[in-house]
Amino acid sequence: MADSGLSYDQGPPFGAPLRLFLTAPLFPLLAACLGLVMPDWQTTRWTGVSLAMTHLITLGYLGMVMLGALLQxxxxxxxxxxxxxxxxxxxxxxxxxxGAPGLALGFLLGEPLWLVAGTLLLALGLVPFSIAIAVSLIKTRAPRVAWPIRLATLALLITLALGSVLAGALSGLWPVQALADLTALHAAWGLLGWVLILVIGVxxxxxxxxxxxxxxPAWVTRWLTWLMLAGLLLYSAPSSTDWLPNNDLPGALPLCASCVVFAVVTLRLQARRRRRIADVSLDFWRLGMVSLILAALLFAVLHGLPAAWMAAAEISLGILFLLGFAASVVQGMLxxxxxxxxxxxxxxxxxxxxxxxPNMKQMLPEPLVRQHFRLHLAMLILLLAAPILPAPLGQVSASAGLLLLAGGAMRLELNLRHAKTLFLRHGGRLGQAAENK
Amino acid sequence: MHDISHYLSTDHAHCDTLFAAAENAVARDDWRTATTQFQAFDIATRLHFTREESILFPAFEARTGMSHGPTVVMRGEHAEIREILQGMAEALLGKDADSYLGLAETLLMLLRQHNLKEEQILYPLADQALADSSGELVRDMKSLAG
Structure with a gap:
């Protein structure tokens, strides 16, 4: 039955997701090089280079891997x-x-043409993808599994729409008031709506x-992603209310709570796992969950921090969420x-x-994966320590962290290529769909 | 209403527990425990497949007329999994931990995705299609343990 959907034959050929997986590590490599050459990414999240690095990681790296993984x-x-x-x-x-490097170039040069071109290219990539997975999500006979992924896809489209409005405003195509507020919404829908809800559903x-x-537990799978959606909607509500001094709070609180609940429940489940063998993928997941908890706590206290710390704390929040949480989980999955x-x-x-x-462990030997984990962990520690350390040491720590980010990206690329080489050497064909013989 | 789902999903969980016990024992070089646990896992998994292939699938195919449908895919995956079980048994005999653990990783990915598809899609379909005879079917499947 062609539409039984139970067969792997209906997945794409190996080459389709692999192309995305093999291209993805180039973007953290690029981001690391940019950061090394232009160290003012450390001053605020609003510099051209910070925005360029952020979008290389979110769209180029996380976006490509998530897209490939979902298709599969x-x-x-x-x-x-x-x-x-x-x-x-x-x-x-x-x-x-x-689109991701185009947009990054737009941020770096402050050049409207590149911002618009990058955004258009991104839409060209993400809209057909969203439509295709929407079809799969609507037709499914497993709606319980589908709901979080449906919400995440909706959040992706909202993020893309908000991003397009912002790119248009930055390019002078139309005026936008409260650019910073809109940016906060764009980031919230992208990171918490798309990335986190998708990770939760998976x-x-x-x-x-x-x-x-x-x-x-059933209460988590039933309510958590809806609580997050409610948090995102509250967070997006018009910010002109008199009854609360900090009006982000009604939305921010459920969002932070959701992050902590998800991460704590996951860590507790993993502690109760029956499989006790060493597993680097599990270590990536656990590092991701710890980072998510730290990110949520930092987000919750952000507005209470002294003004002098704010800029650095915002950058650390980005590092914790994007590299500590999202990249770790994505790598664990890859x-x-x-x-x-x-x-x-x-x-x-x-x-x-x-x-x-070769069996799975021969396709990707554990020691190679372990090397990547060590590079990744050391990168996080150094990048997070940088703003706390005194001036010369902080600079060294940040640069070393970026070198390790580049090293980790290269290790990942080589690791994935190791599997590809073995696959081809044993007669595999990338363009051919799996077919049971 | 969910007799079939409930019974066979519980059986999946039982197999998972045995799988993990055998793998943990191999990882700590305890070959005696590994052998006992693997044999229990091997028997339980093959018995589970037999329950489906000789009782559930024929009943489902007869009732729904879907004789080229999901049950065919599931049978094909059972064959793949049986082949890996055989490979694991050989690795165990040769006390080859690397080969065992590599195959175990592969088996787990196949088996859990296979189980997921059954639990999310096939069993609910079977619960629906065979609602009137589910008690009897579950009794027959249980009696195979005999």
């Missing part, structure tokens, strides 16, 4: 294929791959699956998805005996 995962977890997955994958790859399925933990897909496609394409092809 949705047919399995929703039992409903993504239409035109190959084409959508190409659009996403081109749109994000050209975690409900993969955390119990990968480590054999108990399932997430190191499961890529070796599995390499093995699975190879097995089904060639029909080879089990012993004749």
């Amino acid at each position: 995962m949705l047919p399995v977890v929703l039992g409903s294929p993504v239409p035109a997955a190959r084409l959508v994958g190409w659009c996403g790859w081109l749109g994000l791959g050209l 975690a409900y399925q993969v955390v119990p699956m990968l480590q054999i933990t108990p399932d997430y 190191y499961k998805i890529v070796p599995f897909l390499a093995w699975f496609h190879l097995k089904t394409q060639t029909g080879a005996r089990l012993g004749a092809i």
